[in-house]
Amino acid sequence: MATDGATGRTTDGGGPELRVLRRDDWDKWYDNLLRAFGGVGESAEEREFWNSLTEFDRSLGAWDGDDCVGSAGAFRFRLTVPGGASVPAAGVTMVGVAATHRRRGVLTSMMRRQLDDVRSWGEPLAVLWASEPAIYGRFGYAVGAYHINAEIDTSQVRLSVPDGTDDVRLRYAAPADVLDACEAVYAQLVPRRPGMLARQPGWERLSLLDPESERDGASPLQCVVASRDGEVTGYARFRVRLGWGPTGHNGTVVLEDLDALDPATDAALWRFLFGIDLTTTLTARGRPVDEAWQYMVSDIRRCRPRLRDQLHVRLVDVGTALAARTYQAPVDVVLEVEDAFCPWNAGRWRLTGNAKGASCERTEDAAELVLGVRELGAAYLGGVSLAALAAAGRVREVREGALTEASLGFGSVVAPWTAHGF
Structure with a gap:
């Protein structure tokens, strides 16, 4: 396999051509990715968002003639590691191979080129979220962080909250109106926990994407902001899906994000979510495995926590x-x-x-x-x-x-x- 340094093209003597993504090829490149993930279309807002974030000089496409048959990207991130340091890391993303070109070495060639590139950029780590965890082990990735999903029966489970919880003030706000305040909270949390990513410009918009196709019958995104002594100390973003059964209401709160700077704020936000009218279930996905709410609940079994792999880590240097x-x-x-x-x-x-x-x-x-x-x-x-x-x-x-x-x-x-x- 050889790489042309002038064009960024890689050839292996007859297989698909591997090259750095050009701006005018993005639509074909992204369509291949969507097709690899089932072919479900996205809203114009989502498509524009991912186009705006694509780092073209760090994205690869595999081409068979005019057809894009493979894609892989690597965002520039900084990852918190134990001790609080923020370390350059390549966020591997948008990896997909056309079903017509499986088992031809396309993925391996992209992973080979990508890790060589990451090394040349001086980034000692590569990280990813895996749609299929079994794929990436052969390229040196392993699960380095887990999260839990929970389906909490809020009609039966009670919270025991710490002192100071009643001092926290909560208010509803439009998510876009308080984005800066929420981002300030997030930024303070980044150095506190390994695995956190410092938010790069543009990524703050991800939390506001709210396509109706992904609501599954729930409300538009809602937000509650917490404050103490006039300072914002946390927030929760969520949706509500109302439902009715033979015995009455059985709605669900779907938690999207929750960040808090102190235990009292954290407890106040969870207590609020537990108590939303006309709901009996709180769905929380992708939460830290050591999150405090698990030790405030009266019955962990009725919360049905389930462990799942999250961040896969690869040491490049x-x-x-x-x-x-x-x-x-x-x-x-x-x-x-x-x-x-x-x-x-x-x-x-x-x-x-x-x-x-x-x-x-x-x-x-x-x-x-x-x-x-x-x-x-x-x-x-x-x-x-x-x-x-x-x-x-x-x-x-x-x-x-x-x-x-x-x-x-x-x-x-x-x-x-x-x-x-x-």
Whole structure:
């Protein structure tokens, strides 16, 4: 396979041509993506939004003549890692291959080119949300953050709220009118939790997209803003779907976003959602696995929490990525890393770090832990234990005690979570 540096085209001697996306090719490129995800059309507003965010110089298309048969993009993001640092990360997105061109190596060629590009851009991490999780493991990605979905029976479940909850003032507001205030709350939360993405210009509009086709019979988007002492401290965006049964109302509140700067605000917003008239169910999707409401409810079984994979993580530059985060317990360990798809990562690395900082350098010292780049990706944000991976046979301890030391160091007090998709 060869790449023409002048045109950005990649050829493999007869397969589809791989090239950087041109602006006048966007419609065909995006239509291929929609078709790969079932062919359901989007509103003009949604289409314009994604066109405006597309980073053409970081997007690839596979072309068979005039037909686009593959697509892949990589947004510029900054990702919070344990310790609070904001690290450059490629947000892999818009990946799709036409059904007519499956099993021809199109996806592999795009992933190969993309990871080479990410490395050349100096971004040590690549992250994605996977429509099919089984696909990306062979390219070195692993689940590094999970979330939970819940269907809460608010007719039976009660909340026990912390002191100060009654001091929080709530008011309805049009979502667009309070967008800046909500974004200010979000920005304050970004450094607090691994996996959070600093909002790049234009992405704030994502939360306001409200096509009727995605409401499933629910109301237009509603918003409630919370404040204390005159300062906005949180917000919730939601929809309401009314329903009636033999015994009366059985409506549903569909939570879209909820962010809060303190426990009292968080509790006030959840209490509000539990108490909306004519509803008996609160649907909450994509919430952090350690979110506080789970410990305020009277009956967790009636909340039906379900765990699901969220952010998939790929270390593109092992040394830079491991040195960018901190470690909650001191660690000094030699890692032998296996990485067939990005061989520049393979070999031995000495990781030394603590809560103040870290270094990770090449070494000739004997290996103390042996693991693949996928295992590093799983453990990187602190939500997956290296000890658990070792129990699954995916990490091998060479020096006694190295596994315990590294597992404690890699952990995070706060579970990783990503607030918005891409």
